[in-house]
Amino acid sequence: MSSKRTGAKFFAQMLQAYGVTHIFFMDAILRRMLAEIEDTSIVRVLGHSEKGVGYMADGYARIAGKPGICMAQSVGAANLAASLQDPYLGHSSVIAFTGRHVAAMQYKNAYQEVEHTPLFRPVTKFSAQMEVIEQMPHLIRQAFREATTTTPRPVHIDVAGFTGDAITPLDMSEEIVVDRVHAQFPAFRPRPDLAVIEQCKAAIKKSSKPVIVVDRGAVISGAREALKTFAAKIDAPVVTTLDAKSIMIERDPYYRGTVGLYGRSCTNQIVDESDLVIYLGSNTSDHTTGNWKLPRMGTPIIQVDMDPVELGRNYTQTIAVQSDIRHFLTDLSAVMESLKHTEWLSHSASLLEQWRQDIQADLSRAQTPIRPQRLCAELTRLLPKDAILVADTGYSALWTGNYVEFTHEDQTYIRAAGSLGWSFPAAIGAKAAAPHRTVVCFTGDGGFAYHLPELETAKRMGLNVIVIVNNNECLSQGLKNLNIAYAGREEGKKSECYVYEKTDFAKIAQAYNCLGLTVERAEDFEQAFEQALQSQLPTVIDVKTEFAYQAQMAWLPT
16 A cells, blocks of 8 residues: 655655665755655765766766666756766766756746756757656656666656755655666667578678677676677687777687777787678777778678667678677577687787787886886786776776786776766776775876865765876877877977876875875885775875877777
């Protein structure tokens, strides 16, 4: 039998019923509901900026495998919308609640009010307004439904009242009814059509140099074991995007590394030479394909994805398979006879081995200042077997994606889909989702400076992440194009465009009552990292690296 309760209590109890463990928010939003959260097991994480809490919810969702909740009031809604670009591009299930003035106050210059709904449309798959109390049960259920079906992406619910509390004091008698299937993602796992399976089987049998390209969709599906079985069945090399880097350990006999603009030259060459590319959970973006040069147009493609709109979007001659990745691999492996591609596997392995030999000097370089490759080599050696490595965008993703080797299947890698500064708050969210795992954030000085105040959040909430700052005193990735822009003219004040003041991030961490350590020599990093592991505090390791050091970008076909 249903009983009366306030909308605030109903809201809190419904979130708990969906298995929500944390809410990341910036005051002031849904205060009545937050008060009722006191009677649940949900943890309230107050941040220092709307973008910060949005990124926390994203990191949480990627690790927990269920929607991350973030909230902000009317005046902060525009900032929160900006934070949803990364989970939208990164296929992450985030539900954002905002407030807005009630209808009677619209179009009257109400305090702090702008029309923010349009800002959410490009970065959500569903955005709705909760005007009356009767909508609350349906729209909360719909938010979870939308966030967890097909490709996970953000959802936005705009609640009446500039702090969202215009309707929460009202009584309601609705029962708490949740769709448990939508408490995690993917909510549904469609199987592939049998006729399409036969098409794929025939195409693979015809191929002499197949390659499997694994992307974020395979990670969402939890397809690791099915992938290993399938790769062995068709005897084909496996390459991954950065978003799927940790689906295979580095020394798996079929793994050949990361592909695309931020990938390895050897891996790109393997895709270029292949005569069949099997895309698993990929939207074939410019980064994955090296601006659509990998593979070359006309190469036969098998593309498997939950979202039918992505199938064949960027390549012709595509066998399109709408399916859960794990089910596809399992069903195709069941009917596929074992194949052998000994020469192709050997050739692809030799390309990878040559790349490893070429980078060995960088990985072992002892000189100071430190270069990022050596820092990544140290991380390979020191990362705990259950660590979560969270990388920022740009060079941080390029360095860690290519030079940090994962040696244990319980190690996890997530990275920004493009937003500089994402990694630190995302690491805080990841730690909330997995409190017993070691969470390491790898970022540059430019990226870390975005959300420095969240050190206080991490300390207050006991979310003890380890932040490694590749501190080269500048935004080095932009220097190449700056040099092009300055070609033929005096250098002048070019430094104004990319150079920062020298900053002591260890001292900043200490000012927030966190552990702050400085490393200037490669041989000192191990002691600092071990100290961070033993600490019961959030830790910042400020690594002084070579100023403006440039990464060599991966080979691409002309």
